[in-house]
Amino acid sequence: MERANAVIVGGGVVGCAVAAELALRTSDVFLVEQLPRLGMAASSRNSGVLHSGIYYPPGSLKARHCVEGNRLTYEFSAAHDVPHKKTGKLITATTAEEEAELARLIERGRENGVEGLAVIGAEELRRREPKVAARAALWVPSAGLVESELLVKAYAALAAAHGVYLATSARLERVEPATDFIRLRAGRVGELETRVLVNAAGLFADEVAALFGYRRYRIYPVRGEYWEVVVAKRGWVNALVYPTPDPSGLSLGVHLTKTLAGRLLLGPNARHVEDKDDYEQDWEPRESFCARAQKLLPELRPDDLRPAYSGIRAKLKPPGQAGIEDFVVTRDPLYPHVIQLIGIDSPGLTAASSLARYVAQLVAETLA
Numbered sequence: 001m002e003r004a005n006a007v008i009v010g011g012g013v014v015g016c017a018v019a020a021e022l023a024l025r026t027s028d029v030f031l032v033e034q035l036p037r038l039g040m041a042a043s044s045r046n047s048g049v050l051h052s053g054i055y056y057p058p059g060s061l062k063a064r065h066c067v068e069g070n071r072l073t074y075e076f077s078a079a080h081d082v083p084h085k086k087t088g089k090l091i092t093a094t095t096a097e098e099e100a101e102l103a104r105l106i107e108r109g110r111e112n113g114v115e116g117l118a119v120i121g122a123e124e125l126r127r128r129e130p131k132v133a134a135r136a137a138l139w140v141p142s143a144g145l146v147e148s149e150l151l152v153k154a155y156a157a158l159a160a161a162h163g164v165y166l167a168t169s170a171r172l173e174r175v176e177p178a179t180d181f182i183r184l185r186a187g188r189v190g191e192l193e194t195r196v197l198v199n200a201a202g203l204f205a206d207e208v209a210a211l212f213g214y215r216r217y218r219i220y221p222v223r224g225e226y227w228e229v230v231v232a233k234r235g236w237v238n239a240l241v242y243p244t245p246d247p248s249g250l251s252l253g254v255h256l257t258k259t260l261a262g263r264l265l266l267g268p269n270a271r272h273v274e275d276k277d278d279y280e281q282d283w284e285p286r287e288s289f290c291a292r293a294q295k296l297l298p299e300l301r302p303d304d305l306r307p308a309y310s311g312i313r314a315k316l317k318p319p320g321q322a323g324i325e326d327f328v329v330t331r332d333p334l335y336p337h338v339i340q341l342i343g344i345d346s347p348g349l350t351a352a353s354s355l356a357r358y359v360a361q362l363v364a365e366t367l368a
């Protein structure tokens with residue numbers, strides 16, 4: 001039987017970033033991904049925004065890894081030719097209450113170590129984004145864009161170059177954990193024995209954790225749908241424009257993204273779905289989606305929209321519960337050589353590089 005030092009379950013941005021980080025420190029690392037290609041789930045079905053870290057409670061894993069991940073991901077992308085751009089972003093306020101919320105965001109952002117935050121008035125906003133309606137906006141200079149699918153590929157390529165075996169169509173099906181190792185079966189990889197296992201299974205991380213008897217967390221899938229604005233109106237927005245965040249904590253609200261390729265995307269909305277791979281059924285009707293986007297871009301009309309794609313968030317909060325839930329990154333309580341990453345929703349793309357360093361440290365401590 002093959003023996004590994006570490007097996008990573010899940011070939012999204014988190015699993016691949018962990019693989020790239022471990023590859024530099026450890027031999028005999030395997031990554032197993034159930035789908036035929038890497039990065040096909042949340043990691044390539046998102047907004048591609050490198051968040052700054054202003055939204056999350058100080059001291060949380062989201063705050064820490066988002067701020068650090070933002071810096072690391074720009075560095076990594078520049079070094080590995082991953083298309084990216086520090087565009088900055090505007091968070092708009094349309095009412096006095098939303099303006100007060102912007103002030104709270106600045107305070108929180110500064111506590112989290114986010115630099116350069118400033119409020120701009122309606123006139124300056126009109127100069128930067130003439131079609132956007134708001135009375136003020138928060139300027140967040142460290143936010144930007146990255147081509148998420150290419151980022152996943154770059155982490156995977158680095159891992160593979162340093163000897164990690166990346167197996168696709170290899171679903172972790174069964175585990176037999178023992179004190180010093182874990183025996184497992186993963187699709188066409190077959191049987192394997194490993195000293196450490198990292199659960200980076202995204203939407204399915206709760207189910208992978210349950211294989212070890214760890215059932216504390218449950219993931220509730222929340223779909224986000226995107227629409228694209230017709231070519232003739234792409235020029236209506238120059239960069240990244242967000243509303244003040246949705247108080248439910250389910251999402252940051254439908255925002256406007258001028259992608260690196262020049263498309264104008266609207267989205268994502270936030271809707272609970274039953275099925276973790278239901279990307280297509282019962283999309284929100286064009287008119288009601290357009291109404292959400294009109295809050296930022298009043299001249300937009302339903303006919304200006306074309307359906308684009310959707311992604312599914314791995315939320316830890318059940319429907320109806322408000323607030324932001326933190327990432328869970330922990331050693332399994334029964335099997336400390338199993339590292340569980342659960343509830344890695346937004347800003348997981350931004351945070352992946354920093355989470356990977358943290359996880360690699362935990363793995364190194366286990367193998368020492």
Ligand SMILES: Cc1cc2nc3c(=O)[nH]c(=O)nc-3n(C[C@H](O)[C@H](O)[C@H](O)COP(=O)(O)OP(=O)(O)OC[C@H]3O[C@@H](n4cnc5c(N)ncnc54)[C@H](O)[C@@H]3O)c2cc1C
Pocket residue numbers: 009010011012013014015032033034035038039040041042043044045046047048049050051170171172173200201202203204205208223224225268310311312313314344345346347348349350351
């Ligand atoms: C609509 C939307 C918009 C978002 N926007 C942003 C954004 O702008 N900025 C940002 O920072 N973050 C954003 N996010 C969050 C970000 O995309 C995710 O946090 C991140 O991609 C999570 O990466 P992951 O590797 O944990 O999960 P995934 O990409 O879902 O990867 C997990 C992988 O595990 C595999 N897997 C599952 N079970 C098994 C098994 N048993 N065996 C083998 N493989 C398995 C899956 O097939 C999958 O490929 C957004 C997310 C969504 C859905």
